[in-house]
Amino acid sequence: MVFTTELLIDIDKALLAVMIFVIMFGMGSSLTINDFKAIAKSPRGVLIGFLSQFGLMPLIAFGLSTVLNLDPAFAIALILIGCLPGGTTSNMFTYFSRGSVALSISMTTASTILALFMMPLLLKLYTAGFAESLQAMNKTSEFVIPTKDIISSLVLVLVPVVLGMILRKKSPDWAKTAEDTAGFVGMIVILYLIFTAFFRHGKYFLETPITVYIAAIGLGLAGFLFGYYLSKALGMFPLHQRAISLETGIQNGPVAFAVILLSFKEPFIQNQMIWLAILYSTFIVISSSFITLYFRKKGRFDWDIYKNTVIHNRLFGDNYVTQYPCSFLPKPLQKDPSQGANKSQKR
Amino acid sequence: MAYRIQAENLAALFQKSAEKYNDLPAFATRESALQWTPITYKELYAQGLEVATGLIAMGVQARDHIGHFGDNRLEWILADCAVQLSGAADVPRGRDVTDAELEYIIEHAEIKFAFVETEELQNRLLDLKSKLPLLQQIVLLDPKANAKEGVKTLLEVKEMGAKLRKQNDRRVEERMAGIKPDDLFTLIYTSGTTGKPKGVMLTHANMVSQVKNLPGKHNMNDRILSVLPIWHVFERVVEMYTIGFGGCTFYSSIQNLGDDMRNIEPTFMASAPRLWEKLHERIIQNIKSSHPVRQILFHIAYFLSRHYTASVYYINNKNLKTQPEHWLKKVFLLPFHILRFVLIIPWYGFFNAAVLERIRLGAGGSLGATISGGGALPIHIDRFFNNVGIPVLEGYGMTESSPVISVRAFENLVVGTVGPALPETEIQIVDIETGDVLFPNIKKAHNGRGVRGEIWVKGPQVMKGYFKDAELTNKTIVDGWLRTGDLGMMTHNDCLKILGRSKSTIVLLSGENVEPEPIEMSLQQSEYIEHCMVVGQDKKFIGVIIVPSVLKFRQEGFKVKTVAELVDNNDVQKIIRAEIKRLNSSQNGFRHFEQVKDFRMLNESFEVGNELTNLFKIKRHIVEKKYNDVINDLFKTA
The missing domain is CATH 1.10.10 (Arc Repressor Mutant, subunit A)
Known part of the structure; x- marks a missing residue:
C-alpha cells in the first residue's frame, strides 16, 4: 500500500512528542531505585521474561512478517515493535489481571535498560532481508537500518524516565499525580490520532491489507499466548505466568513512535511504519483488556x-x-x- | 470452591469446623497494627472442650442460661464455644450494660453462672451479687485482669477441664449428643427502640438455618473484620457463618478500622449504616484535600461510573422498580441504556482502573461484598459505594428473626431495596388496619407488588418466642407469622423495600400519616446536621429537632467548641433552615404534609447508650422524653 499524503502533520508530531515525553516521564515517576534492586530478588522470573520479550517476540514478529508476506516497511515496523521493551501499561494490566505486579515492574525496568543493546542487535538480525528488498524496491536511495539513530533515540527516550525518577525521589505526591496524568494523556493522544487518522485518512483503513491487520493484532495475542505457556513450561506459578504473558504481549508503544520518527526519516517508509505502530497501539489496548478480564476471572x-x-x-x-x-x-x-x-x- | 459446613447444631458446627479446617486460623486478636495472634480451628475446639468440661464440673446443666457480658474478643468466642458444647445457652450483653439491666437480665433469665469480660464488670457484678441469690459463680475472661476472691478466671476453668479430660471425662460429648434443634443457643435481651428489655429465645435450628441460607460464595481464603458488637445477633450470625466456610475473623474496633482495613484487606464484613457514613465522609475528605488534578479525575471517574452502573442495572433488570414498567417504555429505554453502556465502557474501564481502584484500596481493596444491617442505609451512601465498586449489600432483619430476613445478594443487587427473601423464608405484606394480605395476593394487580403494608415473616429463622412472656409472644408470632412492625413493599423485581416503622409513624391532627425515617435520612445528607428526629404526633404539622455538626461549622469558620454554642447563633439558624428547605422540598418528592415547618436545635449531641442504640438508631421515646420542653416549644409558637 502507498501513502499519497503525509500521515502525520506537524501538529500530530508535536503532540506525539509531548505524549512520549509525558508517558515516559510518568513511567519514571512510578520507579524507584528499589525497583532495580528488586530485579536481583527474582532473577528467574526476570530471566524468563527476558527470554520471552527479546527471544519470543521478535521471532513471532519475524515469523508473522514472513508468513503474511508483508511489505518490507511494515515488516520492519512489526519487528521493531517486537523488539521493544515493556511499558508501564503492562504493569497496570498485570495488576488488574491479578498477576505479580512486582515481577512486571522488574521486567519493565530490566527490559528498558537492556533494550539499548538488544534492540539494535535484534533489528539487525531479523530485518536484514527486509532491508535488502526495501532497497531493491527503492532504488534511488540507499537504505540501511539506522542503528546509531536508534540507539540515540532510545537514549533520548530514557531522559524523561530519569527525570520522572528524580521527581519521585523529590516529591512522591507529585509523582503519583504525574503517573495518573500520563495514563490519561496517553489515552487522549492515541484516541486523537485514531480519530484524526480516521477522518483525514479514512480510506487508508480500507486500503490497508488484511494481512497488516492480522499482523498488528496477532503480534500481541501471540505474545500473550506464548508468554503464558513458555513460563508455564519453565515451571512458573500462575501469578507469574500472567505477569510474563502480559509483559510479553504489551510493548512500549511510545518508544516505537520515538524510534520511527527519529530514525526512519524517509517519508515513504516512515508513513508505513507509523501506520503499523498506530494499529498495534490501538488493538493492543483492546486485546489486553479482554485478556485481563479473562485472567482476572481465571x-x-x-x-x-x-x-x-x-x-x-x-x-x-x-x-x-x-x-x-x-x-x-x-x-x-x-x-x-x-x-x-x-x-x-x-x- | 465455596464450601459450607452443614451441622445440626452449633456444637456440631464447632466440632466439624475443627475436623474440616484444622490448622487454618479461625480468629485473630490484635496486639498492634501489624501484630496479630491467631488461633486455629483445631485449637479453638480443643480449648472449647476443656472449658466446657470445666463448666460441667462447676455444675452447669444442659439448657442452663449462662450470662455472657463483654465485647468482641477471642475469649468471648471461646466461652461461647464452651457454652454451646456443654449444651447450655448464653445470655450476651456488651461491656456498656447498665447495672439496672444487669440486675434485670440475671434475675429474669435465672442466671447461675456468668462470664464477665473485664475487671470493671466483675466488680460491678460483685456489688450486685447480694441482690441476686441465684448467681453462683462469676468467671473472668480477660487474662490480664485480676480476679477477686470467689471469682474464677477462664484459664482456671480451662485447666480444671483439661485435667478432667485427661482422666477421660467425656461428659461434654454426651451433652453434645443431647442437643435438640429446638434448644436455645442464646437468649438475647434487646434494648430496642421501645420499652423494657425483652428476652428473645433463639434456637440452634434458627442459627443453623441462617448459616445455611445466607447468600455468598466465601471460602477458606476469606478474611472477615469484626467491628459490630458480638452480643448483637447480626455480628454473631456473620461469625458463625464464617466458621461455616472456614474464614478467619479479625477482631478490630471502630477506632482502628481505617488501619485494620488496609492491613487486613478484609474480603467480607458485617457493618452498620453509621460505619459507611463515616467511611464515606473520610473518602470525601481525602478527595477534597487531594491534588486538584486528582479531584478532577475523581469527578470524571465518578460521573462515568454513575452512568455506567445505572445502565448496567437497567440492562440486568436491577433498577429499583416500585411501579410496574410498561413494555413500551422498556422498548424505548433499553436501546438507550445499551447504547450508553457501549459508549461509556472504554472510558469507564480506564477511569475505573486508574482512579476508582485507589478509593477501593482505602478499604483494603479486597472487599468483595459487605452486608449492612441494623438500620436503614441512606440512599446516597448506598449509591456512592456501589458506584465506586464496593458492593454494599443491605440486609433486613431483627433479633427476633436471628436476624436476617432478606439481603441483597451479589447477583441480585438492587440499590434502594433490602433484597429478596432468604431461601425457605416467606414474606407477606399485610394491610395494617384490615389485616388483609396484600402480597402475595393473586386477586391484586401484579400479585400485590408495589403495595405498602406491614411486613410479616415465616421461616426457620423466626424465634421460639420471648422468654417468660407468652402474651407478647402470641401477639408477635401469629400462626407462625412474625409481625415485624416494619412497613414495606415488594418491588416489581421481587426485592423487599423498607418504608419505615409502623410504630414510629407520626399521625398528624389532619389524619395524615408521616413516616419520619425517609425525612430524617434526607436531612441527614446535609453535612451541617449530625442527628435529627422528626416529631409531630397529633400536631398540625411536623417539626424536626436537630443536633448541628460542630465539626462542619468549625470548618466553615465558626469558632465554637460545643454544640450548645451553635444553638443561638443566627447564622447557624439560617444555614440549617436553608438546608432543610433544600433537602425536604417537593422537588425531593416530599408531599406538603411531609415538609418540615419548623425546627429546634439541641444543645447536646446524641450518644450511644442514651439516645442511640448500639447500632446508632434513635431511641425515639427516650429523645421525646428528654427533650419534651423543646418539642413543646416547637409547636407552641405555631
Missing part, C-alpha cells in the same frame, strides 16, 4: 490464596505458614512454595 482462586498467605505473614509474623486442608488446593498449587514447603511463603 486467576481468582490462586490470587486469593496468594493474598491470604501474604496477609497472614504480614500479621502473624514471617514464619507463619498457612496450612490449607490438602483437598482444598488443586494439584498445581500444592507444589507452590506458599503451601508450607517453604518457611517463607512470599512469592
